[in-house]
Amino acid sequence: MDLTLLISMIAAALIGTALYTIIGIVPGTDETAVIAPITLALVLAGIEPIVVLTFYLSAIIAHKLTDSVPVAVAGIPGGVMATPMVEHALVLKRYGESDTSIRKMVSGSVIGTLVSVPISLLLASALIPVSDVIKDYANPLLFAGAVLLALLSKNRWLALIIIIPFALLIQGLRSLYWSLNIVPEGTNVFISFFLGITIGPVIITLFDLLNKEKRTSLVRNRKNTIVFNETKQDKGFPNPFKILSPKEIGLSSLASAIGSFTFILSAVGTTTLIGELFSNREKDPVKKSSLAIACMEALANATYISGSLIPLIALGIPLSSVALGPANALFNAPPVFTLEHNLHHILSMGDFLWATLIGIGISLVLTYFVIVRYSKQICTFVFKWIPHEAILGLFLGLVLLLAFMDAGWMNIGGVLLIGLVAGVLHRWGVNFGVQFMVLYSAPWIISILA
Template sequence: MIGLLIQAILVAIIGGIIFSIIGVIPGTDETATMAPLTLVLVLMGFEPVVVFAWFMAIIVAMQITHTIPTAMAALPGSTMAVPMVHNCEIAKKMGIPHIAMRKLASGSVIGSIIALPVSLLMASILAPLSDIISQYSGLIFTIGAVLIAFMSKAKFGAVVSLIPFAFFIQGLQRLAVEATGGTLFISIFMGITIGPMIAELFNVLIPSRRELQHRTRPNEIWLAPEPKQKKKGFPNPFSYFTKNQMGYVAGASAVSACTFTFSPVGMTVLMGELLAPRKKELYDRTTTGLGIQDAVSNATYIGELLIPLVAFGLPLSPVVLGPAFPLFNNIDIHGALGIPQYLLYGFIGIICGALFAYPLSMKQARKWTAAMFRYVSHEALIGAFLGLICMLAFYEAGLFGIFVAVIVGLFGGILNNFFGIHTGVQFMGYYASTFIVAQMTALAQFLA
């Protein structure tokens, strides 16, 4: 027990440091960074509780530090930060980007603290339904895929695309059986993950698309000045909100932690637009909205991880179908831990994730943002993760696995970049593909 605790703390601290740095880099995708590194830990044989603590830490760390470029430069630090850009732009025009950043980071910590016990309580309430849900998992995946598809930019186009995408996935699985003797998971999963990147790289080979991406000079980015007053010691996240704002942040976090089927980005937008406009004064509305949005961002992530994990043992949420799927497909964590263990190792992850990320965000935001823009190449980061994903695909199925990952990535990336059918839709389509193909085949045979 003591050995596991020490191991979980060390791994969570390392994860917190790594993803504190990754979060500062603008435009980072959670699935493309969290999933492969988590899978590496799983394949190295770490105990489920250690991997769980790691994942909680990297959620918290990345969701805190993605506030730095978002608030300071109005560039989303990750895909989850996109809904916050508008309020951050308003904050910059008002001359309060440092206050916006503190509201975001503090809301993120508070949302995590509230979400852990609330989501575990909701999971306990829903657990008796696990057997019923397991029997209809294929139908549930399909319904979830349709709902998430319709909520995407492509609307009905995304819904219709689920059918050809399902046949595409099942066709590749058939080829995999012939080539390797079994179906694939890692290669297809990672292919969907890197899809947008693969499609962007493929554009270089097309003259018309390459011309659109051509730049004659480096982008210019202006950062807000460093705040003059700095607080000493570890910042208290609760001190950055008024009692009224704290009520909004806490309430939004608790509600969001109970959801497990909606898009985290969608919940962030929904709760921010629902609650923030209640404030009439611009400063109050903007800062309250930012606190709510980042709290909801973390709370939704944690709720969508824990409720399917604890209650059902099935990947029934966008978070689990993306960044957290290595916790489901590669280790048997459902039923292995009790609620007290989830609380203990969950809070270990939250504390270790915030230990480095939160003081960094509150005290070194501008310095680290400037360093990342100046010295870290986004292309180098993409290349590093592409290399890692190729390694994982090769581990599963050799060169054939790499071929599958690239093929899925190109097809999925085109759907994402050109038609707005994002990776969340594709992940749901992947897990619904068996049911969809079976039903379409049965329908064809019936009509014949």
């Protein structure tokens, strides 16, 4: 490995960690919506693939850990993945144990990472022979994935029925662009449609504001009151293995191992399901909640690491909810990456190991240090100085830019349309996984139907 590359990788890991430590704390930000566009931009900008991977890995570790920090500090989730932890953090707060929440979280995160990295790498190596077979069946597999995720989603019949109409919408827009010569025939507009789906829930809320009847029910006159818990900050650096009880270490390791094997399933779903399952047998409320928090944070890391690394190393197609969401740009970002030419094909096993070591290593150590010492200061800074309006502006600006770059002015309307439909679907309980799988398999679905 040459020195300049190594330095760029370290720099990428540092930037990813710093950026997503802040973004993670901002309330309500969805992982896909904040990680995918920036990774995408780096890919399109022509940054070395291994450097982008390092950046991405450091980003998910930092984001996963810091999005649970506001849960402990103020009882509000920093992201979707942190939502299941809220009730347990509130129990600990009631018993005067808010400090415990943070310590259990960071330690759980360390365990989850240490367990899932080797398991993911081993599992990926074991699955590599399968990738030759998978290559020929990528499209039917992605379609089967859409059906599977639809069956697992909240409103399964609704999600199933919507697969074909949604594929029609996507292919319909694409062939309209071809017939108008906006993009060359056969070029599938992908990136901006992907972002349209991601930002769908926001777009539909913005449309609601223009709808008079809806608007009156949405508008209120109160600001958001955030109550901080008074916590003591640690002076030294507690050993994560001493913070957790032997039982917590054992169960959170086991949970992470299971979470790594179920990499295909939804990360939030797995975290909630296994986390609750493991903590339910503990009767004492304080012990139960701290066990749940440790397990869930470990799981959050494990599902993200395995969901990114296994499909990247072994399969080359995004067959997991994480790969379809935040990691999407690493699989498909035309013209730089396509399903036939992406990180899976470009990087060697050694490259993956280096990126994992540097990206995950730097991010884990730094976030551990920063959160143990400065969790409250960072939360105060973000809550006080970063307006939510600016974040929404930033992401809509990015969507606008990439929509225009993909297919001109008309595509801004197209992306708005996709966002509107995706937002309604999301509200109806059709999760992102189903929608992304349909986006991938739309050309195949339509060619089969035609």
